[in-house]
Amino acid sequence: MKYTRLPNTNIRVSKICLGTMTWGRQNSEEEGHAQMDFALDKGVNFFDTAELYPVPAKKELYAVTEEIIGRWFVKTGNREKVVLATKIAGNGDYTKFIRTTGFAKDALITAVEGSLKRLQTDYIDLYQLHWPERDTNYFGKRGYDADQHDFWEDNIHQVLETLRDLVQQGKIREVGISNETPWGAMRYLEESKVHQDLPRMQTIQNPYNLLNRLFEVGLSEVAMRERIGLLAYSPMGFGTLSGKYLGEVPPRKGRVTLFPQYNRYSNENAVAATRKYAALAEEHGLSLAQMALAFVNTRPFLTSNIIGATSLEQLDENIASINITLPNTILEGIEEIHNTIPNPSP
Template sequence: RPHLSWATKVAGPADWLGYLRADPSTTEQQIRQALNDSLRRLQTDFVDLYQLHWPARKTNFFGKLGYVHEVNDPWQDNFLEIVQTMQELAQEGKIRHFGISNETAWGTMRLVHLAETHGLPRPVSIQNPYSLLNRTFEAAGAEVALRERVGLLAYSPLGFGVLTGKYLNEQKPENARLTLFPRMARYSKPNATKATERYVKLAQDHGLSPAQMALAYVNSRKFITANIIGATNMAQLQENISSADLALSPELISEIEAIHAELPNPAP
């Protein structure tokens, strides 16, 4: 598969998800089990990128802005075990690189430091949310991504499709993601709707579709390595692809920044 890069993940603890393996943790045994199960399902003998899906410790991810230290968190720091396991899997030919997801700047730097100290593989990527509605990655993650070469794989660049404008005026398109998964309520908060209305109008005023502008803005950030798009039909895919070579004017970016200053991160 010379033109394809395959990626998969290992989930950490998640008592709210009943479909994971019996002991979702990030021990060596669990990382290996999850990878072997994924390789079997994918019918392949290796993946290019193996990612930790979320931190095993209690920290601020999945919509949590502030960090609250929980002294009773049962988590034990096994970052070194994780990096050592990733090295072994790479040596066995089962993975080529490893990455992280939904991680904080502290967690990223902890892994980088351990890798450098012990001569082990560094994480090559971090998959966190980033969009016009959620730019919290800029606060600490962006500098780490650039200086430590842990590139951001931006997910939800359209905020669950909200930035297309298709949910405005209380619309619920059939089979659309928020119609199917209404629990993702952070994308429907009042300020998220206000910001979306402003961004949609701004795009239209500049002769762009809202999706094109939102994706092109993400693409323009220097800390971005990849922009994870999603499409359920060819029209959406073509619109997404059309944003790849789109350069936003300095004037348009200034107007985007003005909206962000007024309505910052309404859907973290």
């Protein structure tokens, strides 16, 4: 395994992070526990979860994934071996069964206390804001609509004040953002620069993969110049970058088969690009999954690559991507395909 640090901290994390969003829906508790055992044995010390998991979000399954992790900590005694990240759910129609107060002080406190209880731990290493409160980007939408009007009032100072209090109480160590824009990232960073008693956002968890490299437009410069590290999620594009959906008969238990609303990586251009990437990988004796993950691992703005799997076989292959070095011929081939079909999945 290779390791890095959460930016501006002494917290050492594996460059492969174990994602957990299938546990409690696509995966049983037993399977989730087996994945954590396996990943830790392979040197993965960084686990990412959220109160919203498992996904798709469902009231009856609210926060089950955190509970599964908590019971594993109790069973194994491995809490101190893991750098643990979780998130508060943002606003959205699919989260209204959780709360409707966004990131107000009481909502943040309630969310942290709930996660601590379910995870059966005294502290969270990295606490993240899952989505912006304001109306801006979302799945399937590329840019900000200048004509839209929302009723969000800038409360970023207040959010950071609440997070500061939680840090001072020892309940969280570091903070981060997720699904953010360049404006949002800089707004948080500038607030903590001006008010140095406020915590600094150290990471940003956004999608990044061969079919969606929109992080490179604006946010990569923010990440490099401001030292805020990318935690790349969906590096396999909901599994489409394994190539398993390219056949005539989709896999019966695949995420996109089970949940067809997860179609952002399945449009015509995305499928065409995936076929090209699959051919490039085959030409060089790699699986598409290995090439897709190894590409993400090469990015200079990456702190950790969040992988997920529904089987130990998939998990083993995904973790092993850390040991793959892509030659220039593959990297040049990737850029050629990207320039032909850039970012087909918003």
